[in-house]
Amino acid sequence: MVALLVRLKLTLLRNGLRRSVWRTVGLVLGGLYGLGLVAGVLAGLVALRWTSLEMTADVTVLTYALLSAGWLLLSLLVFGVDETVDPAKFALLPVRARAMLPGLLVAGAIGVPGVATVVVGLGLLLAWTRSLPLTLAALVAVPLGVLTCLLLARAATSAFAPFLSSRRFRDLAFVLLALVGATLAVGGNLLGRLADAGPERLRGALAGAAQVAGWSPFGWAWALPADVARGSWGQAAVHLVLALALVALLWKAWEHFLAARLVEPVEGGGETARAGRSGWVERLYPATPAGGVAARTLRYWRRDPRYLAGVAGFLIAPVILIATSLLNPDGSPLVAVFAPSLLGLLVGASVAQDLSYDGTALWAHITTGIPGAADRWGRVLSSLTIFGPMLVVLLAAAVLLTGRWDLLPAVLALTVAFLLGGLGVGAFVGALWQWPAPPPGANPFQKGSSGGLPALLSFSVATSGTVLVALPTAALVVGSFFTPWLGWLAVPVGLVTGVVALRVGVAQGGRLLERRWPEVMAAVSENR
Template identity: 50%
Template sequence: MVAVLVRLKLALLRNALTRSIWKVLGLVFGGLYALGVIAAAYAGFVALRINDDPILTGGLTVLVFSLVTLGWVAFSVLISGIDDTLSPSRFALLPLSARRLQPGLFVAGLLGIPGVATTVVALGLVVAWSGSLVTALGALVAVPLGVATCFLLSRLATAGLAELLGTRRFRDIAVVLLALSGAGIGIGANVVTGSMGTDPTAWFGALERITDVLAWTPLGWAWALPASLAEGAWLAAAARLLLAVGLVVLTWWGWGRFLEVRLTSPLESRSGSGKVRSGGALDRFFGATPRGAVAARSLRYWRRDPRHLANLAALIVLPVLIVVTQFAQEEPNQLLVVFSPLLMALLLGSVISMELAYDGSAVALHVHTGLAGRDDRLGRLMAAGVLIVPALVVISVACVAIAGRWDLLVATLAMTLGVAVIIGGVASWISVFWPGHAPPPGANPFGKGSSGGLEAMVSFGVVTGASLVASLPVLAAGIGSLWLGWLQWVALGLALVLGALASWVGVVLGGRALDRRWPEVLRSVTALDA
């Protein structure tokens, strides 16, 4: 069964590459990035071997590989998603048990770029600890345990959260908690680095304390094994070996339980009540028009879809993270606090560009009903504006109040809202050509493609670059108001004019392009539905 699933995984990869140039480019760029990471990692391993300091080697290897393990979980859940080409639900109709499938899914899952890169880099642990036979053997034992821990923890986390996110209440709470966790990590890292300063002794002492803690956590049990042997702590090494093996066994069992559930009960969303309501407040607010219907539906998606909720939480957390980290320092940068909402506006393009992809096969409804592209573009912009613009205003006023720079309120609002509206208009046009793709509704929300893939990254890069060029007059006037206060009113006027122009261009040109490209868009956004 292992060989069959591996061949199936390779066949699916080959077929996907032949159908999509974006997947080829993604594989190439991902492979080049992985090669760069591997080369840098092995240069570090060789340097540690030459230095031959067991304390330094143990501290750095435990810290780095613990972060790698945490990264597997965090990136699978929050950013790139897991490779779901061999989803267990695809085998639900076959007479196969989870016990038979699990080894094959494990091996096939490690065949992707993250799995191969992690395994190759982990083997460098043997290079770093090759100073003695005992530590080298300990590293050889630690590598498979550590790699298995990375993979199994990530699969257990994504499987568990995907199951729980089927309920509306937990889905909303989970998104907020994940966003707060990311903010907490960023704030903690900033506070630690700020308190350490540039004293090498302080850094070395902090490294020892941190690794002592990590070595007794699930993240570091396996990776700390050779360090314990190097110190001659045989009892600690035996305890960590038992804990690491026990963790692998426990996560293997937990993942197997989720596989059994997915084989007998494919993942389904349980957010609906089964009742269809019409004539709600949103429908009355936007009006009984095609664009109004699109706006009302899009706004409901912003409230109910975990992908939209995660994006919204990330946008709001970023300014909060900047403000907190600045005031954690002795001399906070007030201008950075005041203009931090601008970062929220800049990242808005990644959200609006994915609107079509999040609809998936439901885009066919727009095609079948003959919806005009202009109504689709305008309706989605209306929904985003109703939700995002008030949030930007509140956050901008709050940041100005916290920094005590009320003289910059108009400039902050002008730059933030101007850039946001311009990006919204540009994204409404550009995203028609690169809509990206996402897991279909009801599937694992953390599956591969949840962030849109390379196509969405290209779309975001083009949208942001073009929007920055179009926003230069607003940004120049806003920054100039730091010296000439009256320029903030110029910035506000430019924001209104350029924002209206960008919105018009996005709706008109994006609508025309969408009318011509409905089949191509539908094919792109449903690429993962099959």
């Protein structure tokens, strides 16, 4: 069964790569990125050999405990169930959960995250092969730690599968991701303050955090070499027993919930669509083809988790900048007050990816002969409806919290130039590149998406093009730091350049779409 499931995973992976050049490129880029991270971690572990045993113990326990916690958190909030070997697909086969567990475990480790975790786990030996007892402790810790990572993810996703597939959780997940990002930013800020306070305080904080992590379930296995290094054989025995018990408990829990899924599989989506009466959305836009597209896509911004993920992702960066700049005594009010401009810079990327999220439903636009410009205007209007009020709130909050009213014209000018120019650039870029996105109702981060290089190119070109459009405004904003009245001049300049870029981008993007509708349809429905 193990060999069968591994061959199945490899076959599905190979076939997916054959069907899409972009997926192959994306896998290569992901592998290179993972290789860089792994190389950096391994280099750090080698460097620990020249530090004290106490320092090595604290760093390794904390780092590897965070690795285990990351597997649990990301499996629930981001990756979800491995789509290639989803247990629900085996529900009609005469196979028991117990027989599938080893194969699913090995198959789940096939991929960039799994391979990277195994290599990083083995890297623990680089830090602890200093004596025979330490080497033996590390040899015991590595398999237990890696199994803990994999089983935490598997048991959690199997246990919460019905909840993970619900729309309520998907909405909550984006809020939680934003909170996690903000927490990490604040934590980094606190570490910086501790470092400024002196190495003794930083060292004390590291030791305290490592002690807490070592006695948490995430660190039980990884703490074994540290206990041996300190000569705490009693603690090592307790950690070993707890780590073994945790692995056994997770294995049994996974078996239980997997058995339930094999007889009652959870289908994707999980919710019944309901038809409703026309409301304020239809009255918000004119009764034109562009207005119809705008009304439809505006509903997606509230109901589709993929759009909600985009909103959360775009909001995280400016909110973190404002929070960290204000919480840090050495923070710059200038960074906080200009943080809303970052959201304006990213808006164009949302329009650029909009066609991909339509999937096969895009045939409705093609068969009805909707003009390309109407499609572009509709998506621009809905994005402006969503992000416009957000930018107003962020601008008001940034200026009020910092008290820098003198910078309001400059911030307003740059934000308007980014917003309108980005919408125009995104309208054109969205007609150039498309890719198969996760289907509506699915995990927006699932592995079945093969955006890869097209998604990266779309985002990069959209943001860089927005910066180019806003260069005249940005030059006036910089000049306003020395000559204040240039900030007021930047407002009409930003408005005019943004409007021109918007009109040109929509017109040219619309013409390009009318020539490329068949190619666009093939690109967005490649994996469906």
